[in-house]
Amino acid sequence: MTKRIKIFLYFPPEQTEKPLIHHLIKEYDLMINILQAEVKQGKRGKLTADFEGNDEALRNALTFLEGLGIKYKIFTKSIIWHEDKCIHCGACTAVCPSRALSMNPDDWSLSFNHDKCLLCELCIPACPVNAIDKDFSQ
Amino acid sequence: MANKTFDYINEKIREGKAVVVTADEIVDLVEEKGVKQAAKEVDVVTTATFSPMCSSGAFLNFGHSEPPIRMTKIWLNDVPAYGGLAAVDTYIGATELSETKGMTYGGAHVIEDLIRGKKIKLHATSYGTDCYSKTEITTYITKEDINQAYLFNPRNAYQNYNAATNSSDCTLYTYMGTLLPNYGNITYCTSGQLSPLLNDPYFRTIGIGTRIFLAGAQGYIAWEGTQHSPNHVTIDHDKMHHYGGTLAVIGDLKKMDAQFIRAATFDRYGTTLYVGLGIPIPVLDEDMIRYLAVRDEDIYTQIVDYGLSTRSKPVLANVNYKQLRSGTVELMGKQIPTAPLTSLKKSREIALHLKDLIAKGKFLLQQPVQQLPGQREFRPLREEEVKG
Numbered sequence: 001m002t003k004r005i006k007i008f009l010y011f012p013p014e015q016t017e018k019p020l021i022h023h024l025i026k027e028y029d030l031m032i033n034i035l036q037a038e039v040k041q042g043k044r045g046k047l048t049a050d051f052e053g054n055d056e057a058l059r060n061a062l063t064f065l066e067g068l069g070i071k072y073k074i075f076t077k078s079i080i081w082h083e084d085k086c087i088h089c090g091a092c093t094a095v096c097p098s099r100a101l102s103m104n105p106d107d108w109s110l111s112f113n114h115d116k117c118l119l120c121e122l123c124i125p126a127c128p129v130n131a132i133d134k135d136f137s138q
Numbered sequence: 139m140a141n142k143t144f145d146y147i148n149e150k151i152r153e154g155k156a157v158v159v160t161a162d163e164i165v166d167l168v169e170e171k172g173v174k175q176a177a178k179e180v181d182v183v184t185t186a187t188f189s190p191m192c193s194s195g196a197f198l199n200f201g202h203s204e205p206p207i208r209m210t211k212i213w214l215n216d217v218p219a220y221g222g223l224a225a226v227d228t229y230i231g232a233t234e235l236s237e238t239k240g241m242t243y244g245g246a247h248v249i250e251d252l253i254r255g256k257k258i259k260l261h262a263t264s265y266g267t268d269c270y271s272k273t274e275i276t277t278y279i280t281k282e283d284i285n286q287a288y289l290f291n292p293r294n295a296y297q298n299y300n301a302a303t304n305s306s307d308c309t310l311y312t313y314m315g316t317l318l319p320n321y322g323n324i325t326y327c328t329s330g331q332l333s334p335l336l337n338d339p340y341f342r343t344i345g346i347g348t349r350i351f352l353a354g355a356q357g358y359i360a361w362e363g364t365q366h367s368p369n370h371v372t373i374d375h376d377k378m379h380h381y382g383g384t385l386a387v388i389g390d391l392k393k394m395d396a397q398f399i400r401a402a403t404f405d406r407y408g409t410t411l412y413v414g415l416g417i418p419i420p421v422l423d424e425d426m427i428r429y430l431a432v433r434d435e436d437i438y439t440q441i442v443d444y445g446l447s448t449r450s451k452p453v454l455a456n457v458n459y460k461q462l463r464s465g466t467v468e469l470m471g472k473q474i475p476t477a478p479l480t481s482l483k484k485s486r487e488i489a490l491h492l493k494d495l496i497a498k499g500k501f502l503l504q505q506p507v508q509q510l511p512g513q514r515e516f517r518p519l520r521e522e523e524v525k526g
Contacts, residue, residue, distance in 0.1 A: 087188070087400050087412060087481045087484055088481045088482075088483040088484065089188075089190075089412070089478065089479055089480065089481040090477050090478035090479065090481070091315045091316075091325075091404075091477065091479055093475075093477040093478075094315050094316055094317075094318075094323045094325050094475075094477030095315075095316050095318065095323070099475075102465075103465075103477075103478065105463070105465075107483060107486075108478075108481075108482035108483045108486070109483050122316075125316075125405040125406075126315065126316045126405055128190065128402035128403055128404055128410075128412075129400055129401075129402050129403075129412075130403075
């Protein structure tokens, strides 16, 4: 069964010089979409990405990462945009680091691209009309 | 072309023959047909905005209880309202915060809930007088029960406003939204080429007595707004930068529609009210069409640094609204993302709605009974040492 997870990885200094993504793709056949990455060679690395692949391969990939001393966190929540409450002002787009929340330049409606969302939650308090929320139920 | 009058245009509206377009539509129309022809064909241009306007509030009259009370301290859903008027009159201001819920609920939310027809808890106390013996009351009110409920906003429809950015290394929480550190973003607040006072920059048709669309009801311009200080400077030879004109507006809250008004909380700043406002502008002559054809790229504002907590904040750049709407603006050699605070989508809905009302003969124009001042000094507060 194919599964998709959103994951945050934290690399110890010794792992910052290895082609980890290459291994994950090649050996575990994962589709990887990097959302945000900050890798400082020899210091530390942080990476947020979507991993998609076979259920078992995903499990094995995580075991592989654990073996290298890489800490990870799988996001289990998601940001919910209540479109019915939204006034399409754009205040949330001011704080969205990945532009998951953006204004449609034709009709100036807000649009929310879940795939780009980093789950930073900055948009929740920035929304003046309480139209953005998070969901832990998943 | 013979100039048109308010009476002539109103006659056409009554007959259902008036040609009405929005301030967005007039831009293309003038480009296509020219000023002369557009002035001849079009009778009314509708302008609108849906923006946060802190200087908003409502007057209410509750009616008298038995025995009566001269309300001295008043709370509506735990939000303090003004008690310094006659016995059962009050003014509830948009930015007043709840004493129990803090910034998540304020006067703006009371106003929205009233418009939605919700029950509002009224609590009031009094020292008691011979003519008003009751000293405390707790009950519920709705807009249907009370005598008067009218919005009276001392300052709405700012002609033009600064765009905001932040040079400091801390996130700032402001009435211009959340400003990220180190020039992390720029916010701006206008409907631009659709905005009322940018389409009539010298107040030729917008004045005291002008009938307006206010949050779904027909309201009026009551006075110049607070801080009204119309001014303009020239940028890039012929480009005019107008700023500072404001309006005080009034309208029947009982007739308002929650679709066109919304309470808001700006994170760690406080509550405010998004007010839907539409103003029809009659095409009196060709000069009027020239003003109405204004485009976002013709309207300039200043990017101001909110990183300094002073009254006069440094101006970093002059930009037009087309640049701001493009999503990024270059500042200090860096591309900085921009974000709006005015809902242009809702502003357009209001301009189209007002166009429809006028085209159907349901909204007539009112000629101002007095012009708004064209010049006004904007004074700072001078502080003096207080003795004793």
